[in-house]
Amino acid sequence: MLAELLYLQKIVVQAGRVYVVTTSAPGDALAHRVLAEVAAERGAVAVGTWLTVLGQDSYEQVAERLERNGRVRAQVSRRRLVMAQTRYVPTDVNEAGWPAARLSLALRQRRRLAAQDEALAALMWATGLDRYVLDGAPAHAYTQLRALVSHHLWPPMAELAQHTHAAVGKAVAAHRS
Incomplete structure (x- = not known):
């Protein structure tokens, strides 16, 4: 949800914090609710805090x-x-599977990704879904994905992906203990 607001240019992620750029309402009700929640906090809040807060009901909200x-x-x-x-x-299972198939094919064929697909690929990496989307892919597909996240991604999205990756790692570690 933060990535969506980032690409709508409603927020920016910088130095580990989320800053509101504009409170003009996005067209989607969920994006509007999340933006209002972020904007209600006076000043910047740590990305990890927002990931925790929004993660509590994000599954239900997105569903x-x-x-x-x-x-x-x-x-x-x-x-x-x-x-x-x-x-x-x-x-429609074809529509649902198309983003993963599109990313998998592009990374396997060493094709350049559109900006929104770069963001989707970064979130795929951050959440560990790359293991499923790239299952059986040659090593260069994983290398291209890591290079995208580390060196070629729009900096605010790269930072959000890194924080998401860390939050997922913490959640997995907490679940195991």
Whole structure:
């Protein structure tokens, strides 16, 4: 959600902190809510703090947005002695899989990525999803991804990706202990 606001030029990430650039409302209700929440904090707040705060309900918030836009549908499973669980199933599996396929193909073929795909690739790396998207890919695909994140990414997005990577690492470590 922060990356979305970053590319909408509503915030900037610099020196480990999130700064609001403008409070003009984005078109999307979720982006508007997140921007309002960030702007309500007077002054800059650490990226890690926002990742923690927004991560608490981001799954549900993004799922609701995708459902509202007709991209997924809720599927509730009820098993005996187990609470009902809700999964969100794509309404079009080809559309849902296209971003991962596009990134995988571009990195495997050493193609240059568009700016938004660079951001998506950086978040893929930061969250560890690159292991799945690039499964079976030649080593140069991983090398290209690491080079993108380390040297070629728009600096505010690179910083956000690094902080996200660290937050994921902390969450995994906390879960294991």
